[in-house]
Amino acid sequence: MTGTVTAVSSNGVYSFTKPNRDSITLLAGLGVEGDVHAGVTVKHRSRVAQDPTRPNLRQVHLIHEELFAEVGAEGFAVTPGDLGENITTRGIDLLGLPVGTLLRIGGEAVLEVTGLRNPCLQIENFRKGLLKRVVGRDEDGNLVRKAGIMSIVREGGTVRPGDTIEVKLPDGPHRPLDRV
Template sequence: MAKVVSINISERKGTIKMPIEKGYFKENHGLEGDAHAGNWHRQVSLLAKESIDKMKAIGLENLKTGDFAENITTEGIELYTLPIGTVLRVGEEVVLEISQIGKQCHTGCEIKNITGDCIMPREGVFAKVINGGFIKIGDEIEIIKS
């Protein structure tokens, strides 16, 4: 079963995000209060715990959720293999549509400066909020259209 292991938020772009218990994901906007939210195609960022574990395995064992500036840390789903347009239901209400896989890391990225590498360009995904609502830790993630 795929699930949410962390919800993370920051007030500034390019910084590590801090975990919160639950977040409100607003339709066509993103996580309320997060610097990346807005009316564009990268409203929400997702990264698998398994991807973070790959970085830990190469010697960066102090990494934690949110260190790669992801809004939602998942477990049990290989996000970066899902095609653009895949629709996910997260918890009871929220529906996300994957809009981008990976990204180009900007210069001066705090995450890359701290960790020496950033896995988001390879394995992070971005999504638009199709149906809003709350997401909390432990919520199930279901692929409803791929």
């Protein structure tokens, strides 16, 4: 299974959106160089408030570009970086990947998928009504989070739009993603 990087984004200050870049550098065990969420321990404000010593399982945020088309059909203009992601992808069912999946991006970087992004009220503040489009219920009433996945950096490297993403599923039973 392969996909493509369509955009990369980072921001050195806390802000909901992240500007697009020509490239980003992933640092093993830390995240995106210069990004406010990079670090060994949690950096997301709500998680820091709970316990600042917890490991950072949210070093790199990925969103599938297909989500933008889905919400666009409902009247919501969303482009890469708008929802705070670091890497925008095309061609991979990110939400269907199991915990522990490895994503090799370009020639060097490797991410390990840790879980789902838990969408917050900032999405609603960004575009009124959008939160209900990225969090919902399936036909069985189960909560569905569509705002991307989180990962940690196993091997560093430079990531650029156009890079290929190779998916390596983990051995063992499929462990569905949950919020991290």
